[in-house]
Amino acid sequence: MNEPAPQVEPQDSVRNDIPDIVIGRLPIYLRTLKLLMERGSEVTSSQELGDLLGISSAQIRKDLSHFGEFGKQGTGYNIPFLNKQLEKILKVDCVWPVVMVGAGNLGTALASYNGFENRGFRIVALFDSAPEKIGQQLGAITVQPLEEIPVVVRRTHCQVAVLAVPAAAAQAVSALLIESGINSILCYAPITLSVPENVRVEYIDPVIHFQHMTYYLRKGCIEDA
Amino acid sequence: MNEPAPQVEPQDSVRNDIPDIVIGRLPIYLRTLKLLMERGSEVTSSQELGDLLGISSAQIRKDLSHFGEFGKQGTGYNIPFLNKQLEKILKVDCVWPVVMVGAGNLGTALASYNGFENRGFRIVALFDSAPEKIGQQLGAITVQPLEEIPVVVRRTHCQVAVLAVPAAAAQAVSALLIESGINSILCYAPITLSVPENVRVEYIDPVIHFQHMTYYLRKGCIEDA
DNA sequence: CCGCGATTGTACCTGCAATCACAAACGCGG
DNA sequence: CCGCGTTTGTGATTGCAGGTACAATCGCGG
Numbered sequence A, B: 001m002n003e004p005a006p007q008v009e010p011q012d013s014v015r016n017d018i019p020d021i022v023i024g025r026l027p028i029y030l031r032t033l034k035l036l037m038e039r040g041s042e043v044t045s046s047q048e049l050g051d052l053l054g055i056s057s058a059q060i061r062k063d064l065s066h067f068g069e070f071g072k073q074g075t076g077y078n079i080p081f082l083n084k085q086l087e088k089i090l091k092v093d094c095v096w097p098v099v100m101v102g103a104g105n106l107g108t109a110l111a112s113y114n115g116f117e118n119r120g121f122r123i124v125a126l127f128d129s130a131p132e133k134i135g136q137q138l139g140a141i142t143v144q145p146l147e148e149i150p151v152v153v154r155r156t157h158c159q160v161a162v163l164a165v166p167a168a169a170a171q172a173v174s175a176l177l178i179e180s181g182i183n184s185i186l187c188y189a190p191i192t193l194s195v196p197e198n199v200r201v202e203y204i205d206p207v208i209h210f211q212h213m214t215y216y217l218r219k220g221c222i223e224d225a
Numbered sequence C: 001c002c003g004c005g006a007t008t009g010t011a012c013c014t015g016c017a018a019t020c021a022c023a024a025a026c027g028c029g030g
Numbered sequence D: 001c002c003g004c005g006t007t008t009g010t011g012a013t014t015g016c017a018g019g020t021a022c023a024a025t026c027g028c029g030g
Helices: A020-038 A046-053 A057-065 A079-090 A105-112 A146-156 A167-180 A206-214 B020-038 B046-053 B057-065 B079-090 B105-112 B146-156 B167-180 B206-214
Strands: A076-078 A094-101 A121-128 A141-145 A160-163 A184-187 A200-203 B076-078 B094-101 B121-128 B141-145 B160-163 B184-187 B200-203
Touching (some): A020 A057, A020 A079, A020 B206, A046 A076, A076 A079, A079 B206, A094 A105, A094 A167, A105 A121, A105 B105, A121 A146, A146 A167, A160 A167, A167 A184, A184 B206, A200 B206, A206 B020, A206 B094, A206 B160, A206 B184, B020 B057, B020 B079, B046 B057, B094 B105, B094 B146, B094 B167, B105 B121, B146 B167, B160 B167
Parallel strands (some): A094 A121, A094 A160, A121 A141, A160 A184, B094 B121, B121 B141, B160 B184, B184 B200
């Protein structure tokens, strides 16, 4: 919804006849399965999942059928089992290292968030260009200067980065990240990055969502701009 | 793309034969136009815009054609003019009030962000349930208790809310917001909300993007979960 | 052991999103 | 004033995503 379409097609290194849009729904299924597990449920159905997510049961069944037969007719899906299968498919049955650039308000908020680890990710480093922020401690990590990016990325074999810098700096930092070995970037800066074909960028920009919403609203704003 | 499909179809109060997916791209066009304006450009073309955004020029032309004829053959689009038109279409040629719930790390980071105003939005209130946070100052706004939500929402005629609370609280808070008159929610909590048909919810969850990305990566994570 | 309600997985179909391709229109240079 | 390169807006076409519908399968209760 919403955000810019991914700029990169699935890498051909991975056997991939499965539509990207299907892959994009799997994390949502996974998130809901974890919720059901917390509630102690043992089994669910495409119907129940669909109701929880506001999508059709047929779509869920068809999406899952791309990867195998995970359900049992008449019964539905075993939740812990399906959870495990989806984790394997998405390769999040483990913890991925993530580096982040930008120790502003947003960057520090994300670095302090403790909801990544049990969903497969750990922020292992935080970089900023401002000298006064270098050395600052945030939980287990320390703010480092941008020059350390290549070293750290290579040492950790990290492939994923978060960009939480001002728009004006985003393009240059992304180039540095990619040069260092990053191939997947989650960009919070309100700008579309220009990157090589083999790099995947996804975007988070709340204003994009706001502006999408206001189209459907009757006008009732504060003042003219 | 990413995020859950919008749960709500365009309200029928608005004449709307225009696909929602087209509306969803307009904010991206708008963002890019503002960038070009900052650079001092006067005109652009569907080709140039498409190159900047990684999408086809035909798609941009067709999207815009739903709303009128904004370009000139042989020349392209006048940037300030097209910018203004898109702002009118999205109804962001003004400033909308937004209320936010959750004064944690993320909430305070968002409340401190100064990039909303010139794109049509202003956070006018911030609420939290923790007594020790009430009264805290963030720029021009003060953290208020949840009980104030109905009062403030009604007084400001605010229709848009940001949800930056823990997942466990999100559903209950969303109900309170909707009851108070909110009909558009941007939800940062990693959970799918259950809301009435006439309420639009969009979601921001970085982990959804991470997990989408890892599908395409060769495995190289830290440790097994 | 049998019949029934529930649920999956999938073949088929429909509709729409994206692309293609081109006529019409514009500016400019000569 | 004319011709050429450029760019738009749009009808036609393609491809794919989502929905429909149903046969196959399962558990359960009697």
